[in-house]
Amino acid sequence: xxxxxxKLRVRWVDTDASGRIHYTAAFRYFETAEWELMRQAGFPxxxxxxxxxxxxxxxxxxxxxxxxxxxxxxxKVWVERIGTTSITFAGEIYREEKRCVSGAITAVFVDHxxxxxxxxxxxxxxxxxxxxxxxx
Amino acid sequence: xxxxxxKLRVRWVDTDASGRIHYTAAFRYFETAEWELMRQAGFPxxxxxxxxxxxxxxxxxxxxxxxxxxxxxxxKVWVERIGTTSITFAGEIYREEKRCVSGAITAVFVDHxxxxxxxxxxxxxxxxxxxxxxxx
Amino acid sequence: xxxxxxKLRVRWVDTDASGRIHYTAAFRYFETAEWELMRQAGFPxxxxxxxxxxxxxxxxxxxxxxxxxxxxxxxKVWVERIGTTSITFAGEIYREEKRCVSGAITAVFVDHxxxxxxxxxxxxxxxxxxxxxxxx
Amino acid sequence: xxxxxxKLRVRWVDTDASGRIHYTAAFRYFETAEWELMRQAGFPxxxxxxxxxxxxxxxxxxxxxxxxxxxxxxxKVWVERIGTTSITFAGEIYREEKRCVSGAITAVFVDHxxxxxxxxxxxxxxxxxxxxxxxx
Numbered sequence: 001x002x003x004x005x006x007k008l009r010v011r012w013v014d015t016d017a018s019g020r021i022h023y024t025a026a027f028r029y030f031e032t033a034e035w036e037l038m039r040q041a042g043f044p045x046x047x048x049x050x051x052x053x054x055x056x057x058x059x060x061x062x063x064x065x066x067x068x069x070x071x072x073x074x075x076k077v078w079v080e081r082i083g084t085t086s087i088t089f090a091g092e093i094y095r096e097e098k099r100c101v102s103g104a105i106t107a108v109f110v111d112h113x114x115x116x117x118x119x120x121x122x123x124x125x126x127x128x129x130x131x132x133x134x135x136x
Numbered sequence: 137x138x139x140x141x142x143k144l145r146v147r148w149v150d151t152d153a154s155g156r157i158h159y160t161a162a163f164r165y166f167e168t169a170e171w172e173l174m175r176q177a178g179f180p181x182x183x184x185x186x187x188x189x190x191x192x193x194x195x196x197x198x199x200x201x202x203x204x205x206x207x208x209x210x211x212k213v214w215v216e217r218i219g220t221t222s223i224t225f226a227g228e229i230y231r232e233e234k235r236c237v238s239g240a241i242t243a244v245f246v247d248h249x250x251x252x253x254x255x256x257x258x259x260x261x262x263x264x265x266x267x268x269x270x271x272x
Numbered sequence: 273x274x275x276x277x278x279k280l281r282v283r284w285v286d287t288d289a290s291g292r293i294h295y296t297a298a299f300r301y302f303e304t305a306e307w308e309l310m311r312q313a314g315f316p317x318x319x320x321x322x323x324x325x326x327x328x329x330x331x332x333x334x335x336x337x338x339x340x341x342x343x344x345x346x347x348k349v350w351v352e353r354i355g356t357t358s359i360t361f362a363g364e365i366y367r368e369e370k371r372c373v374s375g376a377i378t379a380v381f382v383d384h385x386x387x388x389x390x391x392x393x394x395x396x397x398x399x400x401x402x403x404x405x406x407x408x
Numbered sequence: 409x410x411x412x413x414x415k416l417r418v419r420w421v422d423t424d425a426s427g428r429i430h431y432t433a434a435f436r437y438f439e440t441a442e443w444e445l446m447r448q449a450g451f452p453x454x455x456x457x458x459x460x461x462x463x464x465x466x467x468x469x470x471x472x473x474x475x476x477x478x479x480x481x482x483x484k485v486w487v488e489r490i491g492t493t494s495i496t497f498a499g500e501i502y503r504e505e506k507r508c509v510s511g512a513i514t515a516v517f518v519d520h521x522x523x524x525x526x527x528x529x530x531x532x533x534x535x536x537x538x539x540x541x542x543x544x
Contacts, residue, residue: 013436015153023328024296028421046478056295060332070454159464160432164285182342192431196468206318287425
């Protein structure tokens, strides 16, 4: 299944008064990587959004170590499972060799009235490919 | 001109690693108060957004004192000026008697193609009223 | 176990270009309700943060229906489980009678060096109480 | 005076239900570029934060054109003025040749009790340099 690793830097605005990132920042990082994965698969989500939506129905994350401002992180996401109308992405956030966060996000293809739609074959095939690319 | 004061509490997610709020939180507080002002004027922005937009063209804020998590604040906004196609809101954020932030936000009425539109007379009149209401 | 329901309104800044809330907003709503629950239990987290932290180690949410700007929602949270060093909060977000989101958040008590600490008995007892209070 | 241009992409989470970015995203973009400018000047703000703070006292922005999800933008910031205790950064956000946002941010050097401090000579000199570097 297709994967992508996005190199990011923890931003000041992602932190909270604990000195660490607010945990919701991890979901924003996964989302950034997911968009790059989809772009590289040939399906930029900015195009997709014009015809339908991809709302999240299930999300989860586990935190193993805190992340601090300005740290360089590698956000890896991959396609974990493609269902009839939904895709599950899984992800991990690394600081050097240390895995700091893991997560999973399931999104469902919907039309403009929020009704689930079968995932088009072209997307299914593109996401099933095993090509890895590493973005900047 | 119409005004509104919204009582809010500084949330954990609004803070950054300095221990204070990230300054952009102040703009979110002003926006919350602006929505209540418009609702009380009889023009809930959730209705308005269906027919057109109200993008910001000019925003500014001055910070006199830091705000910390869980502090109770009073966010006062008022209509400062109504132009042909734009409205300027001004605001102040108080913690007890201390003014911590002041700001001004100018938004322009646009149609769906982002072209400026004259502000409807009904909105102009409703916002020119001098009634103050204090919300929760 | 202690619970709390917080009445909130979906803010403009919580939405994304789909017209719905960005899903991370739901976690912010749960956090707001958690802080009120802790305050009413006699342990305001703003005090707690001065002596130690409460980082999240596990979070999840399921989305049943979209939320739109300006909707009034009831965010219920309750203490699901108190472990040796961790607390699990569960929550649900309702728009009128409709459950739109459910979630669970596990946080661990840590000292200033991020080492897990036993939850103090006073907190344990206060959170085990079955008093419900409904806030504004 | 020193300047820096940061290439960014508008993220999904930066948008609101208007389909455009929420205007506060522009301030986050400026902040990202400011951190890179300071890093390249030899004063990474992650180090600086350990000894003192740099809270904003005055911020403003003007919006000339909307920004949409996934657009590639160039965020230019430069040192506009160095006062006794404060620095003013100015910035512009471009999508291709189109200037979409301009802004100015004044931050003040403070010690741990939030008292303004003279800007150290080393920082003053480094920021007065006229070297431009273009980041990724």
